[in-house]
Amino acid sequence: MTTTSSQDLTNTARPMVGTDLAAEMVAKAAERARKLQDATGVQPCLATVLVGDDPASATYVRMKQNRSKKAGIGSVSVVLPAETTTEQLVAELTRLSEDPAVHGILLQHPVPDQIDERAAFEAIAPAKDVDGVTMHSFAAMAFGQPGLRSCTPGGILRLLEAYDVPLAGAHAVVIGRSPILGKPAGMLLLASNATVTYTHSRTRGLPELVRQADVVVAAVGKPNFVRGDWLKPGAVVVDAGYNEGNVGDVHAEEAARVASLLTPVPGGVGPMTIALLLEQTVDAAEAQTARR
Amino acid sequence: MTTTSSQDLTNTARPMVGTDLAAEMVAKAAERARKLQDATGVQPCLATVLVGDDPASATYVRMKQNRSKKAGIGSVSVVLPAETTTEQLVAELTRLSEDPAVHGILLQHPVPDQIDERAAFEAIAPAKDVDGVTMHSFAAMAFGQPGLRSCTPGGILRLLEAYDVPLAGAHAVVIGRSPILGKPAGMLLLASNATVTYTHSRTRGLPELVRQADVVVAAVGKPNFVRGDWLKPGAVVVDAGYNEGNVGDVHAEEAARVASLLTPVPGGVGPMTIALLLEQTVDAAEAQTARR
Incomplete structure (x- = not known):
């Protein structure tokens, strides 16, 4: 006869959904990417770096590239073999950091065990650290300074x-x-x-x-x-x-x-994670284009 | 008639004294400073930078210089007027960061209100940040990376x-x-x-x-x-x-x-704060001398 209306059996939490908010953020980023390109001819460009052949990591990278493309953000894909050394990865990230056509760099992690991940992250120029992995970005978040966020x-x-x-x-x-x-x-x-x-x-x-x-x-x-x-x-x-x-x-x-x-x-x-990645790639492209 | 033996009236905490430990640390730092000078002719050198004429700050700086001297660490004292701008202070700290005769830099804080303290701190080269105030030093502490500590x-x-x-x-x-x-x-x-x-x-x-x-x-x-x-x-x-x-x-x-x-x-x-400052000045001098 008793009806179970107790909290125990009722879902009460409101879902905190990221999907729609993320879609809005991406739409705004896409609009800004288009405007930047119209005004300057520069298309925001995200370089993705994948080391090794972990299928899950490859899937993540592909998804980020697809989302970039849909948002009008160009992408450069760098795939390095599983036996890549720290020095080789650092050299590649340094090259991308110096390449004016690249505005944001994403090193997909985890990287293989033989690589010093921190050394690799630190080879990313802070201005291009759109995934927010460098020590500079961390300290900027901690100290309320301008910078890109994780x-x-x-x-x-x-x-x-x-x-x-x-x-x-x-x-x-x-x-x-x-x-x-x-x-x-x-x-x-x-x-x-x-x-x-x-x-x-x-x-x-x-x-x-x-x-x-x-x-x-x-x-x-x-x-x-x-x-x-x-x-x-x-x-x-x-x-x-x-x-x-x-x-x-x-x-x-x-x-x-x-x-x-x-x-x-x-x-x-x-979805919020990817939306912020794209938004920050456009932020970085705008900042780097304005600086020239 | 009752005797008060309750905890309320008895001091129970053991004092955690820094003085002796600090003196030991300073003695070891002094010994290392002497050895470095004997081996290479280089005396570790701490540059202190004081902006304005706050008497308490002046006293702190003087104390740090005196302790340095006693430990066989040289010091360079830079005193700038209270109306110094951020740009002027940054220029001075950049100059000290580039001066091979200076191994550690201490910017006495607080600095006057018109100065962007963070911009000033960031003008200190991480290798000379013996007071541990830069974003690099903070992130190194947070990530367990090599670096100087606050x-x-x-x-x-x-x-x-x-x-x-x-x-x-x-x-x-x-x-x-x-x-x-x-x-x-x-x-x-x-x-x-x-x-x-x-x-x-x-x-x-x-x-x-x-x-x-x-x-x-x-x-x-x-x-x-x-x-x-x-x-x-x-x-x-x-x-x-x-x-x-x-x-x-x-x-x-x-x-x-x-x-x-x-x-x-x-x-x-x-005393632990000052001891670490001196120890890190010697660390920095050793690292910078070894690198040449």
Whole structure:
């Protein structure tokens, strides 16, 4: 006779969808790319660099090139063999950094083990670092200086902004501390006046810490890692994970019963990442063209 | 008739003293400076740059020069008028960055309001950034890359290490988020595998957050700001504040009744900061001499 209207069985979280917002961003970037080309004859150009033959990485690169093309952004594709050395990769990235026809450079990661990834990233000129992987871009994000942003963290912030999530004074807990995801995400949240806790594999009492969060950013790369009972009711949950089988880092079904806003996987953070990459490629092209 | 043996009236915190450790560090740096000079004829040289006539800043600079001298480190003193422009200061720092006789550069801060402090800091060559203020140095600390450290955060880490404070898995709460103190302190603690919470003026419920901390770093510049009842019993408390009248950011008397380790003010963090400055000046001189 009893009807189950309890929160336990009702999905309550509003999905924080990136798809439409990303499409808008890409449309605007495409419009700016067209204007730049009309005015100066310069087409924004993204160079993608892929080392080795990992099929998933190849798919990502192809997708980014297709999206670029649709947005009127040219692309140059560099594919290097799996046995490429750090020196060879650095030389290639240096060449692209110096090539005036290239405005943005994306090094698809991860790179093969023999390569010093940091050395490779640092060979990208900061002005062309449209994926936001250099030390310069990181420090610029941390210090509120002009610069290009890491695409996933930058996309997350745009999504939070679009959904009017109040960040000033909010407690944001970031799960994961990678140089291009967790660390810059925390710095951007801090720049938005959130209180920021960085958690990671060595953190003790992670569920209790996450339970304090007004905003959770999961960037750990473990499927369904964050459970529903780790969340404070009403929390805003950003799932930056993208694991095999389209599974995020957050247990979506459980989280949806507790969170107020939750990014879907796919269709949440992913499209925002690519949209920011394209937007920043046009930003970089405009800046480099104006400078001549 | 009752005797008061309660914890309330007993100072329990062990003082975490920087003076002796700093003296050891300076003695080792002096020894290395002497060896470098004997072997190559090159004396490590620190350039200090002071803009304006703030008496406190002048005193700090003089103290750093005196300590340098005692350690066998040469110094070059540049004093610029209060009305110096950003362009003039950048030009001076660029000149020092290019001067092969100068191995380390310290720009005393704060600088007068009309100057873009970040632009000035960035004119310091990363190899000579012995005070650890550049974006490059910050990102290197954050990413565990080789580089010079911000002196106060770097000194704090050395002190925690000397007192065998376990950091891996510990929860460190940093109060304050300045680019040369709070932010890099948090990144160094994170690199030591602590869980790190950044708190600041916009943080809500600061006492409750601080009460969770195994390690507290107070870097806020407000006398006696952190009270005893904000601390978890047994917490390790680092007071990086140095306010008028030798008063730290932590209420020392109250904190001593609760903390297990507590830095005195003065004699805690301060001497470590200067010791690291001198040590890094010798590091820089060695690196620059080896490179020739």
